[in-house]
Amino acid sequence: MSNILHITASIRSDAESVSRQLGQSIVDGLAAKSGASVTTRDLAANDLPFVSAERFAAGLTPAADRTTQQAKLAAIADTLIAELLAADTIVIASPVYNFGPPASLKAWADLVARAGTTFHYTANGPEGLLTGKKAYLAIAPAAPRWARSSTS
Numbered sequence: 001m002s003n004i005l006h007i008t009a010s011i012r013s014d015a016e017s018v019s020r021q022l023g024q025s026i027v028d029g030l031a032a033k034s035g036a037s038v039t040t041r042d043l044a045a046n047d048l049p050f051v052s053a054e055r056f057a058a059g060l061t062p063a064a065d066r067t068t069q070q071a072k073l074a075a076i077a078d079t080l081i082a083e084l085l086a087a088d089t090i091v092i093a094s095p096v097y098n099f100g101p102p103a104s105l106k107a108w109a110d111l112v113a114r115a116g117t118t119f120h121y122t123a124n125g126p127e128g129l130l131t132g133k134k135a136y137l138a139i140a141p142a143a144p145r146w147a148r149s150s151t152s
Helices: 018-034 053-060 068-086 103-112
Strands: 003-008 037-042 089-096 119-122 125-128 134-141
Touching: 003 018, 003 068, 018 037, 018 089, 018 134, 037 068, 053 068, 068 103
Parallel strands: 003 037, 003 089, 089 134
Antiparallel strands: 119 125
16 A cells, blocks of 8 residues: 655644645645555644754764664654655645745755765765655745735
């Protein structure tokens, strides 16, 4: 059975967020067609840590060789990477804040980018190791407050 990883990053509720609605529509259509299970990672509801030198080093240390502190630091990245590896299809739903992606989405990307696990270096530069997966991006720029209709 296939698995869809649905990543959403909007701080707005389902009813207010265009990116959440678009992403959910894609996931619903894919799941209905394939019968896939869905794992949802709501980045706005989960405070992801930013990568620090210690967290980076912990992630590069083989799990069996990690200290207790390194295991704690690497745990969230290990979980996120396991979700990514288990997925056949990835749906990323993101708004555009301040002309770019939310910091939570960048933090997620930094945590799942692990040399030797999700990519490796070659003579021609980095090469991804997550082959055979399909990815869908649902990107919705936020309308400025002055451009939104008012119901009051």
